[in-house]
Amino acid sequence: MDHTAYIAILSVAFLVLLQHLLGLANRNGKNKSRMRRPPTPPGAIPFLGHLHLIKKPFHATLSRLAERHGPVFFLRLGSRDAVVVTSAALARECFTEHDVAFANRALLPSQRLVTFDGAALGTASYGPHWRDLRRIAVVQLLSARRVGCMSGAVCAEVRAMVRRLHRATTTAGGAVTVELKRRLFELSLSVLMEAIARTKAERPESDADTDMSVEAQEFKQVIDEVFPYVSSVLWDYLPVLRWFDVFGVRNKILAAVSKRDAFLRRLIDAERQRLDDGDHSEKKSMISVLLTLQKLEPEVYTDTMIAAFCSVRDSFVAQAEIDAAVGHSRLINADDLPRLGYLRCIVAETLRLYPAAPLLLPHESSTDCNVGGYDVPRGTALLVNVYAIHRDPAMWEDPGRFLPERFEGGGRAEGLFMAPFGMGRRKCPGEALALQAVGVALGSLIQCFHWGRVGGVEVDMGEGSGLTMPKAVPLEALCSPRAVMQDVLQKL
Template identity: 65%
Template structure:
């Protein structure tokens, strides 16, 4: 039986998407009482926990590292958090628990236990924990990625899978992806032409981010980024630059290592102004989205919408027949999810793939040779060519194994008591699945820390758990679009250019933290148009 939910399709007020009940400026008497109450409740829970608890009998809870009063295990929260949890799993086992401030969490780091969570207990772990920061960012929990499991979430999921990310719509997006890849390659070729015969120094992340955003802008809102003569060959359009700044301001608060979410006192006093920073970034994001939605609404009213409707046009059409369901807030939340998930993850994964290839030039040459043999050098790679490029797929799989887009997935929360790995997991426990650790498990993968695409060539990796997009009913619905985009972009970059490291120095593979797994330093590489592709590049 599925857990009940109080969320109603008609309950979201589109006029006030950012209301919150957080106390941010109380008088000192209230603050003093709140602090004493928090201390008392924490000590009470701490003492009861130490007493072992009775009633139903002693529970066999997962092991845990030593805790610090009040903070719990927050002193162990380090960047990158997935790496810190991997180290703790090595000492405490594949299932262990942590109390993070006011929350209890269970961390799973083995493929067997991950399968158990998302098969046997998939419904039990279908909920999301409610974080103060995410409520501000996600329209009070209205986003598909953060909404509680129930009728509202099922409706959003159905709209996303059937209307927005179906195989048919992703197929229709292929032409847009190809056009944006060609435009990026053309600009990179011009940048290299400034010094004929020499390689140009390229920062890839900004160009990859703009490509991802441009594809989504045309698909979601049927609009293009504004390129003029003045910025025709820059690495980022004004719209991409604006949205990248918004993403960079929001992403730090989306990770599971955000202490502001776990300690009520930090939210009570908010001496660092976290709430105001989040709301400022969210306001800029919503202004960006409203511009797109208003433009599409005008086109629909004027009758000038094309036959191949944009995502927003589809949602606005549905709004006319069911306005109480397809509210402006719902439309904005779906668009925000698509933009947020579709830009950062695909661009970051492609950047990691190029970083790995630059540090393994023999793999880069092998991928290039495969493309030359299968596609030739008289035309650009197309989406229809990608499925035939077996080694390119091995490179992508190995990149996703080593650097999964969401190394801890989005957190889940148990709606009922259950058992994982033989341990009791009480209702209301936050579940963190460490995909990063699972993909690097030495009991499953030979030499797990080494980039070796060939491990996927002979089919021997089949059956081993690879879950960069999650698993179960809350698996990311954008997997098909992401893989199609990454394959076409990465294949084209390999086909059109010769790549080398800057000054011959090995690429630094240090990871940063957050919801995704960004590089600590943006990738810079030397890019030179291939002589055998000169005629093709000149025709772009």
């Protein structure tokens, strides 16, 4: 067959394909034209959509767009359609009336690379696999009994942090400047590692400025390598760019994921060895619980699945409450939290003003549905701007002010909308453990130390860019031990 015949065949094939695509596009266009779509910002560009309108921080851009286009609007983010919700009423509608429809996750290609191809609890598609993971998390790992068993590890890590701070103030001979972001990040990572795998078998030297285990420090390095790439890769929204990955981002992600997987494998193997050696302590790590279950149902509890799991006046009020309820002879523990109502108000108000993530993890509609009177097609990502909802003046009085008293007397139970841990079927199952750790840590810091501004300068609360809304300027504060707690601090 000569070249002319080849060209003719290819031309016919191309024309047939083009006709099919044009017909499909026409049918989709007719279907969409019959839909009542949410308002959308003008100026969408072919292929890019509204990506050129997005500035950092992302949630602030969405808040500004909501002021112009209303509490629900449509965005085209490259190849992805998205509906943005910025009101409490619409968020409730999405996660009550349409909870099943929005139970899927809008998983981006970069997220697939770092979440075991979407097999982890937070990213798995709604279905039998996700239900199995959710049942394991709620019943086996994060039940009230398991969270109670982990309170000892939480309190131990908080005591270690308090001990380091007291040692620093003693060395300085008084007040000392503390970089709270680093301290609290190390605390949260240490609590997480102890809950997952009991990694404090070997501690650093007693005079070290960190009490993290070697494994926790390695885990921090893994997080630092993986996190910058998640959801920030342009080819997440423009798939054609995956063929032209000139900066080698994909290979960098895969290399970081390989380190992460090897690290988790070592943790699993170490816990398996402990069990094989006869360690059947009641205070098991999450990996130990899963490995015990694996012996009963090996086809369900695979190693891959296990790895995938894996203000001044306000502080004085809280100090007085803790002094009255706990005294000065010991540190507070998890059992004290139910009696510390004002401390809980401080935690709730902090989560309202500064949620850990200003946007809920993206959901995706599995069927066509209607939100706020607008049609939302199947496969549309749902972005819920919790930051904007928590500061909505229509719901919160003086929303920009830090006012813990707004939660006194069951304010949240009386209908005030809060969703720092999500809503509906995909709500974070670790809420109880997180609130316990935050309560014990914050309570201990308030109980043991006086806190002040460095140089008397107002704290810069400006926001940086990132998925978790970090501060633009790391928080520093003056820390000095309370005289009434010196006896306890010296015994730590």
